[in-house]
Amino acid sequence: MELQQLRYVVAIAETSNFTRAAERCRVVQSALSHQIAALERELGARLFERTSRRVRLTPAGEAFLPAARECLEAADRARAEVAAASGELRGRLAVGAITTVAAVDLPAVLKEFRGRHPRVRVTLAAGGSEDLIERVRRTEVDVAFLGLTTRAEPRGVNGRALARDELVAVVAPDHHLTDEETDLAGLAGEPFVDFRAGHAGRAQSDEAFAAAGVLRDVAFEVSSAEFMADLVRHGLGVGLLPAAYAPRLRDLRVIRLRDAPARVEHLIWADRPSPAATAFLELIIDL
The missing domain is CATH 3.40.190.10 (Periplasmic binding protein-like II)
Structure with missing residues (x-):
């Protein structure tokens, strides 16, 4: 069993494709396939199921993959430790x-x-x-x-x-809310743009609104602050973002919250x- 074979296994598992795995490893596909076949013979088990549409790990492959990654990480660490010892x-x-x-x-x-x-x-x-x-x-x-x-x-x-930081509300420049400061109750009835339910960034807001006894409508769920800002910019809702981050969004208006959610x-x-x-x-x- 060789380290290069382990690299091939990890590459195939991550790309679900022999051709893309070969490209990542910078070898021809035939050489990669040959090495995988040799490894499977040595192990006495097939690591991958191949169909015309995709490649996926067999149960044996699922069991083998974590150990393969650990071996590669150990080898990388050994090289790094030797290099660090030499300065x-x-x-x-x-x-x-x-x-x-x-x-x-x-x-x-x-x-x-x-x-x-x-x-x-x-x-x-x-x-x-x-x-x-x-x-x-x-x-x-x-x-x-x-x-x-x-x-x-x-x-x-x-x-x-x-660091600890409080959240602020961000709204479009022409939003009807004109106060520079309010509380969570003052945002009741507004549609919100927020991270998906269960996301740590969402939990900060959900817990604060629940503690304040304020119901809110999260109309748009996003996966990034940039997407949130885009929707807020178009007037689709109110966003809640960390006060230290909000200044990066120079075209949005910031409203401070007296009972602001906080994050660490x-x-x-x-x-x-x-x-x-x-x-x-x-x-x-x-x-």
């Missing part, structure tokens, strides 16, 4: 972040990190807080920036709170962070 950081740094991260200037931090450690391959993936916590647990992401309600704590990962931004990371992840964490702490 040079290499390897990869996978960062995850909610789209409304505001406790740090993330693009500036990533630029600073790449300038210090040019041999580290840095990637960034946006997502919801719950998804990012799970991805850090599975070590698919090294570090992640989250936004949670004041009562929630990320579990199963290491972390630290970065967290930085999380997995056990035994890689040298690259350790260097990134140290950079954040130094800011």
Whole structure:
């Protein structure tokens, strides 16, 4: 069993296609298929079911995939540890972040990190807080920036709170609400644009409205702050966004809330962070 075979398995599982997996691994498809067949003979089990439309993991493949990923991660870590021992950081740094991260200037931090450690391959993936916590647990992401309600704590990962922030209402410039400040009851009857139900960004608002005894109509559910802003911009509803993030939306009007929902931004990371992840964490702490 070779590491390259494991890379092929992971690539096929993630693309559900031998051709795309071969392109990702930069080999011809026949070579990739040959190696998978050899691995299946060695294991005595088929890892993939192939049809004319798609490729999917067999039960044996489902069992094999997590171990394959762990082996590849261990190999990458070994290379990174050796490089770090010689005074040079290499390897990869996978960062995850909610789209409304505001406790740090993330693009500036990533630029600073790449300038210090040019041999580290840095990637960034946006997502919801719950998804990012799970991805850090599975070590698919090294570090992640989250936004949670004041009562929630990320579990199963290491972390630290970065900042607490209150939400504000954002409305179109010509919206009929003209006050610079109101309370949640003052928004009753307005249609809202918000994140999907169950999303951490939605929970902050839902809990606050419930505590205030105010019913609201979430007419539009979105997956990103940018999409929320687009709908608000067209006058389709009121949005709720962190006060530290709202100034980025210069064409929207901000209404402060006297009984505002609040959130806490967290930085999380997995056990035994890689040298690259350790260097990134140290950079954040130094800011």
